Amino acid sequence: RPQQSSTEHTAPTTQSFVPEAGGSVLVMLTPDRASGTVTAQVQDPRLPALTVTDQGVTRGDGIFETLMATPGQGQDGAGFHLRKSAAHLARLAASAEATQIPVPSEQDWRDGIAAGLGVFAAGNPGRAAVVKLVATRGPEAAPGGGHYGGGLDAGGLDSSAPSGPARVEQLTGTYWALVSPVSEASSHARETGLKVLLLDRGYESGVQERAPWLLLGAKTLSYAVNMAAMRHAKSQGADDVIFTSSDGKVLEGPTSTVLMARRVPRADGTQGVELITPLRRNGILPGTSQGVIFAAAERAGWELGYGPLVPDDLMDADGLWLVSSVRLVAPVTHLDGVELTVDHELTEQLSAFLAEDLDPGSHGPVD
Ligand code: PLP
Structure with missing residues (x-):
């Protein structure tokens, strides 16, 4: 799929943030042009993380997936089973293709999710999690060129671009995974x-x-x-x-x-x-x-x-x-x-x- 980068896999970086019980964890996936990789930065979702010119905010121009992670089965790192993960990531890639929003590779998403789940479990032991993946078109271009805040160049999609750093260069959107506890309302509707x-x-x-x-x-x-x-x-x-x-x-x-x-x-x-x-x-x-x-x-x-x-x-x-x-x-x-x-x-x-x-x-x- 043309929107997938095929960057080298690098271990995600995490900070010392641990959510309080019932709290969520944010993982920002940031393309690092210098190294040609995507890094996963774990942070407190209550702190600012987006620029107000992000087109995901100003135009709803972005795509997402919502997955469920259940604890205790250990198939996807951090002791969680990420349910239907291949189908969700395939649909994300299809949404990326339909909207022409370049997205990180499947492995980049999986690494980011695993980092988030590990920190989520520290604050919410034994709890199932909702994992929301979001990719937006990124910050709007500022008048006269350049970008507000984010500093990314506007990039068209070039599916013939070589792999590695050149692909990361194309990741001009904004990318994150939000890991939250499953709400009570979900089980109420089932019952x-x-x-x-x-x-x-x-x-x-x-x-x-x-x-x-x-x-x-x-x-x-x-x-x-x-x-x-x-x-x-x-x-x-x-x-x-x-x-x-x-x-x-x-x-x-x-x-x-x-x-x-x-x-x-x-x-x-x-x-x-x-x-x-x-x-x-x-x-x-x-x-x-x-x-x-x-x-x-x-x-x-x-x-x-x-x-x-x-x-x-x-x-x-x-x-x-x-x-x-x-x-x-x-x-x-x-x-x-x-x-x-x-x-x-x-x-x-x-x-x-x-x-x-x-x-x-x-x-x-x-x-
Ligand atoms: N249809 C719409 C419009 C949805 O938003 C969703 C999920 O949020 C679904 C169907 C169900 O999809 P899934 O089973 O992959 O969660």
């Missing part, structure tokens, strides 16, 4: 289920192919619309949202993927399960949770389907869920005020599939 409103997303389902500049398949920082939809749902007494297209297709939640199940009779007289998610080319973010659930469901002999779905399909389903990396598998109990079938056995099976953390393969966000 009590969600009341969901169907809301019009305002574009038709074919728009992604016609207007790729809308960046619908990329995970960009521009979530103001998604958050406004959530506030609207809350003002109506609901917990969450499922967006529909203007031509009536089911899309996704503002921060989640829609999954529905139907119990289907098999030829041998037993019952099977068909698991369906909306058609991805209908302008939605391909979910990593959906990808690994599909991979495990396929292995378990379930039938899989990719929409298109309409709201009546959801109403008639034998189970409906919103799935995402931190809240995991949350059952939908009500859709537009209508009580739905909630199947606890299916919810548990989907949660177990997600926990298997299989390689999503062709069901992954970038197949």
